[in-house]
Amino acid sequence: MKRKWLNAWDFEKSEMDLVIQFYHTHPINEDQILQTLQEKGINLDNLTEETLKDYDQDHYGGVEAVDILAQKAGIQSSSYVLDVCSGMGGPARYLAHRYGCRVVGLDLTESRYRGAIRLTKLVKLDHLVEFKLGNALEMPFPDYTFHVVIGQEAWFHVPNKPKLIEECARVLKKGGTIAFTDILQVSSGYESDLEKLQQQMPFPYLETLEGYTQLLEKNKFLILEKENLSQLWTTLLQSRLEMYRNLKDKTIQKFGEEHYRKWDETYSLFVSLFKEGKLGGGRFIAKKI
Ligand SMILES: C[S@@+](CC[C@H](N)C(=O)[O-])C[C@H]1O[C@@H](n2cnc3c(N)ncnc32)[C@H](O)[C@@H]1O
Numbered sequence: 001m002k003r004k005w006l007n008a009w010d011f012e013k014s015e016m017d018l019v020i021q022f023y024h025t026h027p028i029n030e031d032q033i034l035q036t037l038q039e040k041g042i043n044l045d046n047l048t049e050e051t052l053k054d055y056d057q058d059h060y061g062g063v064e065a066v067d068i069l070a071q072k073a074g075i076q077s078s079s080y081v082l083d084v085c086s087g088m089g090g091p092a093r094y095l096a097h098r099y100g101c102r103v104v105g106l107d108l109t110e111s112r113y114r115g116a117i118r119l120t121k122l123v124k125l126d127h128l129v130e131f132k133l134g135n136a137l138e139m140p141f142p143d144y145t146f147h148v149v150i151g152q153e154a155w156f157h158v159p160n161k162p163k164l165i166e167e168c169a170r171v172l173k174k175g176g177t178i179a180f181t182d183i184l185q186v187s188s189g190y191e192s193d194l195e196k197l198q199q200q201m202p203f204p205y206l207e208t209l210e211g212y213t214q215l216l217e218k219n220k221f222l223i224l225e226k227e228n229l230s231q232l233w234t235t236l237l238q239s240r241l242e243m244y245r246n247l248k249d250k251t252i253q254k255f256g257e258e259h260y261r262k263w264d265e266t267y268s269l270f271v272s273l274f275k276e277g278k279l280g281g282g283r284f285i286a287k288k289i
Pocket of ligand 1: 106134
């Protein structure tokens with residue numbers, strides 16, 4: 001498909017530029033969250049995480065999905081957690097608030113990173129949560145730093161999954177846990193649909209349940225659980241499409257009519273690929289041995 005002629009380094013760089021542009025013009029963003037809260041009559045001076053947590057999660061299943069990862073990974077107040085591809089910091093703040101742990105969020109997109117810092121200050125969690133601007137393929141952390149690494153609906157964007165899992169293994173302490181969910185390829189023979197989707201949504205390729213299993217095992221992880229979430233996510237994605245449609249006016253106001261039209265077309269295609277059983281989701285919990 002596209003950009004095949006580039007060498008590996010240029011390919012990764014061009015994929016990451018597309019990711020940054022995509023999230024810079026995403027319908028869920030810091031301004032939209034703050035505007036929605038104000039429209040609901042919430043005073044931002046007294047905003048707490050208990051309220052914010054229902055507006056700032058950019059993955060499927062909201063904070064309940066974060067709780068599942070946290071509980072399966074055994075997160076507690078003494079845990080030092082890394083959220084790889086942390087977006088606006090929704091899961092990172094929620095983990096600190098709910099479990100009392102320290103969390104670092106790493107993200108590539110500067111507008112997401114800056115938004116995450118501001119939202120965290122606003123709900124006074126900056127003593128527990130910090131953010132780094134950076135690439136998941138070259139994590140700015142020493143070896144053996146974290147007890148838990150998490151990730152939600154983001155790693156499909158990363159152009160080199162073997163290197164990503166290697167980096168997660170490197171920064172985890174021995175005995176530490178990786179707990180993540182991601183969008184997966186569940187059947188083959190839909191290359192033309194995928195190309196159409198890739199013109200709007202930046203992901204170089206998708207892993208499979210088996211592919212992640214092999215990458216984890218290669219990096220000396222003991223897989224504790226792997227679960228196919230495809231059915232559950234198909235239902236969640238249908239409501240998510242409705243949510244984006246409810247944001248139509250705000251999206252047009254911020255990014256223009258053409259951007260909204262393209263987004264709606266892309267997301268509709270994305271949801272239909274789930275319904276047809278071509279795309280799916282998975283959750284992995286594994287221990288570094
Ligand atoms: C769908 S959002 C998920 C955010 C967060 N996990 C959540 O649940 O709210 C995906 C995020 O992945 C980030 N991302 C994609 N590729 C990345 C990379 N190579 N390194 C760091 N962040 C990356 C994007 O900038 C975006 O903020």
